[in-house]
Amino acid sequence: MGSRWSVGLAALGNGIAEASLPSISDALTLPVDALLERLGSSLSGLSSREVERRLEVFGYNEVAGRRKRSLIIEFLYHFRNPLVIILLIAGLTSYLLGDHESAIIVFSI
Numbered sequence: 001m002g003s004r005w006s007v008g009l010a011a012l013g014n015g016i017a018e019a020s021l022p023s024i025s026d027a028l029t030l031p032v033d034a035l036l037e038r039l040g041s042s043l044s045g046l047s048s049r050e051v052e053r054r055l056e057v058f059g060y061n062e063v064a065g066r067r068k069r070s071l072i073i074e075f076l077y078h079f080r081n082p083l084v085i086i087l088l089i090a091g092l093t094s095y096l097l098g099d100h101e102s103a104i105i106v107f108s109i
Contacts, residue, residue, distance in 0.1 A: 087106055087107075087109055088107075090106050091103045091106035091107045094106060
């Protein structure tokens, strides 16, 4: 299980406690029968029963959709970088101390 490609699977009452994908080197060096056994497959593919079981356990192979953020959250998201925060503080400090030109330069960055 020390493989870089190991995948832990949650037990969902179907007898699956844990499984691992073979590492790339294992996949290239294992005999076909041993590789298919590790993958839980056969030369003819998965049985209908195995397909149904895996669909129940893992669901469909779909890309998860991105949640749409509100416009305000999207705007504020750009200010999470510490360098941006430092520049905003520097610009605000310059403005409050009366150095409006420096504040404009810092804010334009």
